Amino acid sequence: MSDFKMKILVVDDFSTMRRIVKNLLRQLGYENIEEAEDGAQAFTKLKQGGFGFVVSDWNMPNMDGLELLKNVRSDPELKDIPILMVTAEAEKEKVITAIQAGVNNYVVKPFTGEILKEKMDKIFERLQAQR
């Protein structure tokens, strides 16, 4: 059911992390992956359109993951894009804030390809069910 042609945006300020996440996504079969260095850049890219999914880090300069999430949810064009938030263990307490702001799911660092797949599958299943 996964659409491997779907354009995914990976947002993280640390390029090693972007690369790791990108590699995991590729292992899962996704090919159309783009990167952004922070929330602000991500938002601009998203506005250009065509993205079906966002994997975003939380802690970033300029615009952090939560702000990005809020901005996306309050943007009429972008509000339905599913977002998976990557967090560190220490930030678990913040997860509730993210959930209230409309994040679709979150994943705790470090994670494997399988965990990522599970999270993504869950998000898409839920979206399917809602439609």
Added chain:
Amino acid sequence: MEEIIQEFITEAEESLEKIEPRFVELEQQGQNTDLLNEIFRSMHTIKGAAGFLGFQSIVDVAHASENIMKRLRDGEIDLSKPLMDAILKSIDMLRLLLGHLNEKDGVEENVAPLVQELGNALKATMSRTATGDAPLQNPAAPAAAVMPAAQITEPVKTEEDGPEEEEESHMSGAVQKPAEAPAGAPEISAVSGVGEHKPNEIIQTAKDNIQKAQNLRVDVSRIDKVMDLAGEVVLVRNRLLNISNYFDMKYSEDPMSEILTESVSFLDRITSDMQLAVMKMRMQPIQKVLSKFPRLVRDMSAAVNKEVELQISGEGTEVDKTVIENIGDPLTHILRNSIDHGIESAEERVSKGKPAKGRIIISTYQKGTQIVIEIMDDGKGIDLEKLKMKAVEKGLMTEEETRKMSDKDAIDIIFLPGFSTKEVATELSGRGVGMDVVKTNISILNGYVEVSTVKDAGTTFKISIPLTLAIIQALMVEVDGAKYAIPLSPIEETLKVMKKEINNVTGQNVIVIRDKVCPLFDLNSILGLGLNGHDDFEYKYLIVISMGDRKFCLAVDRLVGQEEVVIKTLNGLDSTSSYVLGATITGDGKVVFILDVAGISRNLLGLSKV
């Protein structure tokens, strides 16, 4: 995988480099939330990525360090010296760990004691803070506030075991009915408020960011390969220029010859542009080196109980990668000397009417084809008489010699091998093995150091280094039928002199240039090719070379012309004794030695008494 690890090492090292000076800034400015945030984020990110790659000791150290930073950022504790020391130690440890990864030496560091130390430092600070203003720091209150979060996140931890449904319902519940979320209501209203006015501003900043983001990480060896090839192209271009000149002269009527000249001169231009572009690829801001100095100055001045403020300007100046790699040690040494010998103790400074805090200014700028780095302190200056005395005492020169010395020459005593003015070698400046090494290191970079000093006002070290090291403009000269290349940058002028214009003062040949006496040396004898002075010449060509404040002439048989040469290092060649910097291939396809003028100057002027 290997590539990712490599990238991680580079990126993590860069992050550490970036945050280290921030700590010193913090120490000076006190709590600054932006700074703290930046530092926290870097540490956090390193931890996150290390977690993925399975570098547990990095995770452990970063985690312990991040714990402290998080509390600093959230204002739970204040920065103190013990905390700072512990954090700086953790940065050192991370560097070390990254170093091991990079070397792949498999060495395991025991990080447990450091992690413990970090934990203890935090605990000590926390307990102080807690007793200080207990009501504010009541741990029970925040814990209660986080409770709802705990309820939701709890099931997630065990999601593999099954209670998925519960988690899902919690999640969707929160998403669909945000208003009911207990602690969430204020958050939500904040969301819509933020969402309405912010996006436009954000897009604005995002545009700037995109400009910045167009970076590509490339392996240095690839750039060096391109550099190497560009060098080869330059050599071929030089040959082609030669050939086209020949055809231009011989077959000037032939239209094809004109086309050839045209094409070659086009190639000439493009090659120069390409060279510049490739050179730029290797350039990095000197900040890479300078960023470690605030910390260094902090540690060093603390070690000798002095107060020193470091100011850095021009850190964005770009220099060749080789310069970045080699300039760190000499700069460190000069800084150490300034702090140890230059800057006075606070009492002494106050008694002289100076501010108690000493100041060192490092400024970098580009001047023509040179990069200039100045290190200026406002200390006591160098006592020249004392220098001279020491030099005589150590048997480095005679009293007679020191009397004749100009002040400028006297300062250079500090660069003599094995010279140190402090009676007791301190831990900082070491045993006087320093300053001559500074000079050597800088001349390896084809540069030179000048020192100027004013009693009680301070000392300035001025380092000049050519912009690029791989391709240089050179003057081609001929001696005894052999061609040599002399780097153009230190050459001031060239002269043609008659034999009778050359005088001899106490065994040293000199020439008077515009009323100034300048020592003259035969390149022939310097290179050990022949004895000084074939007497059977009518006139000689002189190359006037100025290294810093020193000036001398080299006599050659013929000046051939100016050429852009690519320096090829010669393996197994001792450039200090042979005066040869490297070799190049000229336009006519011959291998020619490039002379090390800095080395020649050092040796000759050490001997000369003029």
